[in-house]
Amino acid sequence: MKEMNDNELDQLILETLNRKEMLSGISTQVMLTVRRQHRRAAFRRWSRIIAFSFGLPLVVMLMVGAAYFTASLPGLGAAGTPIVVAMCVFTLIILIQAGMWIRWFKLDEY
Amino acid sequence: MDDKELVEHILRRGETDCFNLLMKRYMGQVFSRVIGIVRQEELAKDIAQQTFIRAFTRLASWHGSSFGAWVNTIAVHLSLNELERMRRHPVERLEDKCVKDAPSRCSDNREALLQRMDKAISQLPEKDQRIIRLYYYEGRKAGEIAQLLAMSPSNVLVRLHRIREQLKKRIESNERDE
Numbered sequence: 001m002k003e004m005n006d007n008e009l010d011q012l013i014l015e016t017l018n019r020k021e022m023l024s025g026i027s028t029q030v031m032l033t034v035r036r037q038h039r040r041a042a043f044r045r046w047s048r049i050i051a052f053s054f055g056l057p058l059v060v061m062l063m064v065g066a067a068y069f070t071a072s073l074p075g076l077g078a079a080g081t082p083i084v085v086a087m088c089v090f091t092l093i094i095l096i097q098a099g100m101w102i103r104w105f106k107l108d109e110y
Numbered sequence: 111m112d113d114k115e116l117v118e119h120i121l122r123r124g125e126t127d128c129f130n131l132l133m134k135r136y137m138g139q140v141f142s143r144v145i146g147i148v149r150q151e152e153l154a155k156d157i158a159q160q161t162f163i164r165a166f167t168r169l170a171s172w173h174g175s176s177f178g179a180w181v182n183t184i185a186v187h188l189s190l191n192e193l194e195r196m197r198r199h200p201v202e203r204l205e206d207k208c209v210k211d212a213p214s215r216c217s218d219n220r221e222a223l224l225q226r227m228d229k230a231i232s233q234l235p236e237k238d239q240r241i242i243r244l245y246y247y248e249g250r251k252a253g254e255i256a257q258l259l260a261m262s263p264s265n266v267l268v269r270l271h272r273i274r275e276q277l278k279k280r281i282e283s284n285e286r287d288e
Contacts, residue, residue, distance in 0.1 A: 023138060
């Protein structure tokens with residue numbers, strides 16, 4: 001490296017400090033985006049938990065309620081049996097899936 | 111904390127501020143790599159920003175090898191993609207034209223020199239770093255610096271002279287070490 005004169009050294013120091021400031025600006029912008037993404041991801045995770053915790057029982061109740069209502073309709077007889085069976089099968093599938101989700105649930109992700 | 115521990119803290123505990131530490135370690139390297147490819151400062155800033163955002167989004171896919179190498183790979187891919195896009199749709203932006211007029215700002219040698227100076231400045235004591243920042247970056251006079259740091263103006267000037275000599279020696283020794 002050729003010998004640097006005073007002006008060149010001053011220019012280099014100034015350029016380095018400007019570069020440092022610029023890189024710091026980039027880092028700040030990245031962190032704003034990162035924090036926003038992190039907040040959105042947390043909101044989505046907790047929304048899923050709430051939807052699961054309240055939505056699932058609601059769906060099961062609707063299914064069971066529909067099966068009971070169908071079974072209790074006067075005069076429907078055997079025609080209502082497929083509907084009742086279908087509702088019970090759907091309810092069973094939902095309960096099995098819910099069991100699997102609960103088993104896979106990882107608290108440390110929250 | 112090493113890179114692996116920082117990534118663990120981010121992924122397991124959601125401590126996103128640890129990502130800031132990772133960025134401080136590798137931002138300079140990534141920026142130098144990108145500007146060496148694209149040769150345009152504004153574009154290099156955008157790509158460096160995109161690189162780290164992508165690295166954060168895909169952090170779970172990092173398998174514990176060198177974090178610097180991994181993030182540099184992302185930077186190179188993004189830079190090459192951008193060059194390809196520009197090749198297909200050439201558009202000369204005003205700021206790019208201005209930078210093209212000063213090619214030495216984007217040269218590899220200049221980048222290497224800036225990195226060496228950055229390293230030399232970070233090795234100075236905190237008070238000395240403050241003095242050069244006030245003098246060069248904020249453009250303050252010796253008298254103002256003296257008032258801010260409770261020193262005499264002549265003391266500030268002597269110290270500035272010593273700092274400059276020290277920086278000159280350090281960047282020369284950093285060059286020899288490389």
